[in-house]
Amino acid sequence: MLQTWQEQKSALHLCPVVAKSGQVTSCAYKDKCRFSHDLEAFTSQKPADLEGNCPFLGNEGQCPYGLACRFAGTHKNDVPAGTFHVQKKSSEMNSLNKNVQKILWKNKMRFPKADAKLKLLGLLGHVNSKVKRLADNEEGDQTLMNGSHATADNGCSEQAGNLINKAECSPKVPEEDDNIDGAFIGDDLRPLKKAKTPDDDSCFPSKVNNGATVQTEEPKKGCVQNASAIISDLILTDSDNSLKLHPREKKLIDFRERLYLAPLTTVGNLPFRRVCKVLGADVTCGEMAMCTNLLQGQASEWALLRRHSSEDLFGVQICGAFPDTVARAVELIDQECTVDFIDINMGCPIDVVVNKGAGSALLTKPMRMKNIIQAASGTVDKPVTVKVRTGYFEGRNRIDSVVADIGNWGATAVTIHGRSRQQRYSKLADWEYIYECARKAPDSLEVLGNGDVASYLDWNKHKSDCPELSTCMIARGALIKPWIFTEIKEQRHWDITSGERLNMLKDYVRFGLEHWGSDGKGVETTRHFLLEWLSYTYRYVPVGLLDVIPQRLNWRPPSYFGRDDLETLMASESAADWIRISEMLLGKVPAGFTFAPKHKSNAYDRAENG
Incomplete structure (x- = not known):
């Protein structure tokens, strides 16, 4: 605690109010403020401005980060210090009301x-x-x-x-x-x-x-x-059906033929979804949020529900272990957020989630699944969807036995990831089993498939092999190459250049600075999530260098020299090279900076570990 206090009191941690106004007297807490008010010391220690323009330059008024902005040199000089104008309306929604x-x-x-x-x-x-x-x-x-x-x-x-x-x-x-x-x-x-x-x-x-x-x-x-x-x-x-809508009479979302970007932990943040929207995604969904944390008012969890105005068909995904927790979270989201549908995650394989009885653990408790879906769908009029895996243990598939009931319980759509919880991501998804479930589902329940969609040919095959399938959800394929949405819509393999890929990274950085802030903290937060995304994108092999087209998700990308130095750099599996790419966009990293990716996508647990 003492170290945290000393860090906040350091010269580089300038009071946000003082930074915005440029006047020490503007802070109401005066000497009791936990941040520094030393403008001279802050100016002498502040890192040099980054290249480019402030992402808030178009706003009618000052940048919300003022002197702390890493693009402060591009701020308008004709706006007097301490003058506050009405800021441009934010393009983001679903902020948690303080009251x-x-x-x-x-x-x-x-x-x-x-x-x-x-x-x-x-x-x-x-x-x-x-x-x-x-x-x-x-x-x-x-x-x-x-x-x-x-x-x-x-x-x-x-x-x-x-x-x-x-x-x-x-x-x-x-x-x-x-x-x-x-x-x-x-x-x-x-x-x-x-x-x-x-x-x-x-x-x-x-x-x-x-x-x-x-x-x-x-x-x-x-x-x-x-x-x-x-x-x-x-x-x-x-x-009484005359007074309350039957689940089948609710306003439904037609997922058929729509390109659905899966909710992705850590990397599926709002800036990444904006990139995918530009490239052709039709449906987006926020990162998984835990119901207990939402009900406790945790700001970090509510940030996962944020929505950008460009996301015209948007849902949020929640995860909970008990019907009362999920139902109350659903009512709270319906009251406080603008969403088109609410997805309940019953397939998350992460240990910390499963050990609490949520996520994939629910696959072993069909009555608990029933109670959660009935309670959630009966609480709100918005469509409630469900995401599951084939089963908990490999070889013990059980979703096909309840897929018909899921629609009767109140869900309007179910997404089936073609892997068990034990399997994680180490083997190919079982699409034949997904097809079997889709054929067993009632007409009122839309079935979406998920797993290993890496090209427009994969998309076409799954849709033609099983007409009962509404659409395919795209997850890791979008992380490795977000332009997969463009490829599907244009029905072609895009031999994208390193320069075009760099422009996408620039867009992501700009969206990230708008979302997380243009001050030092916002820059480093943007860098962190950029590096998490780069830990996936290095796996892409350019179409022009492939002997067999298309690339498969289960292929380990070979070491190769690209057609230019930037393409070679982007193919590196070294975190040091990912950091070099981030420095091209966000300047030098702080002293002592290190990075290790959060995900472990190839984990394959032993049976006793679930």
Whole structure:
């Protein structure tokens, strides 16, 4: 902690407010600020500006990073220091509202839609005694809800058309941290009080605050609503097809023939998706986000849900182990984000995810899969899709036995990765098995295939071999050569030059600086993710140098000399050469800089390791 404080107090860690305004007096924290205010020391130690223009140069006003920007020399000189103009509207969406984040931090958020659906499915547990004691100790709690309703001191929700009596409200389910193996600790089984006839329609006085209904006092004396009738109406509303859409009647997304960029951990960030959109991708999806982290308001996890305005058909992918966690995360995303669909990951092979009962672990628990899909799809009207693998252990395929049920549970589409969890990526995907699943699926469920699509010929083959397949999701093929989308649309092999590839990297860097920032921290974050991407792109072998076309994903690229020095450099498997490429775009790396790629795409676990 002391080291972190000293680093922030160093001259190079200039206060963001001071950097933007250019005036030491602009920071409200003065000497108590955890950052440096020494402009002279910062200027003397700041690295030289990078080549090129500030990515925020087109904004009507100052660069948000001011003096800290690594392109500060290109800033407009006619804008006086300390003058703030209205910034150009950001082209990114789905930022987490600070007020909502604070409510999540305090565990005060209520999820009426999710809890109603969980109750209907019999998945809503009883109130935890610890949670109840904490709630009873808080007096006059006026908690802002999901932008549409509020709660009384006992946690009961009140919303137009969805009123529940204080005595018989649906109890709050403990968060995942309060349970072990799905069993809630300290369940308090208490009989419900007898409902009374209401004397007044306005039992819970409220006021409107910033568009949200917030309760201001206790219910009027002697005013108790008929909870039994209201709960019956709630259940009837949820089950009556005339009032609530059947899953098959929801607004669907037609994935047929669309080029779908898979959600990719670490490398599938917003700048990379923007590059793929330019090159022809039709559907994009954010990186996998953990439901528990989203419900805790973690900013780093919410950043995975960010969307650029160019992503016209965009979904987010979430991962969770329990129906209540996933359903509440789905409701929160529906409330706070602009998305076209929500994908539930039930195929992630990563140990840290599987050990928590999520991802591929769900493939061994079909009833848990059913509960999660039903709870999520019944909570929101947006399409809910699912991504799975063939099975958990190699040779024990089981998705074909439940693929017909997945559509009945409420999912509108399922993506099948043609590998088991144990197999990871070491062998070719089993497309014959994917075809088998697609033929077993009902017409209402779209089936997408995933695995080893590296050229337009692969795409054409899978589509012609199985007409029941809606489309193919493209993952590592896009990491190695993102212009695969152009190749599919134009039905040709693109013998791309090293200069054209470098221009794509320049676009990525520009998008990265806009996304992560143009100050020192933003530059190094952009460099880090660029290097992660370069750890894939070196595997590409130019079409003009291949003896057999097209290149296969399972081929180990040979050592070769390119047609020019840059092409040879791009083919190097050395991290030192990837760093050299990054320095061509982002300047010299800091002293002591090292890089090791995060992914282990060729891992093949032993059976006992899953």
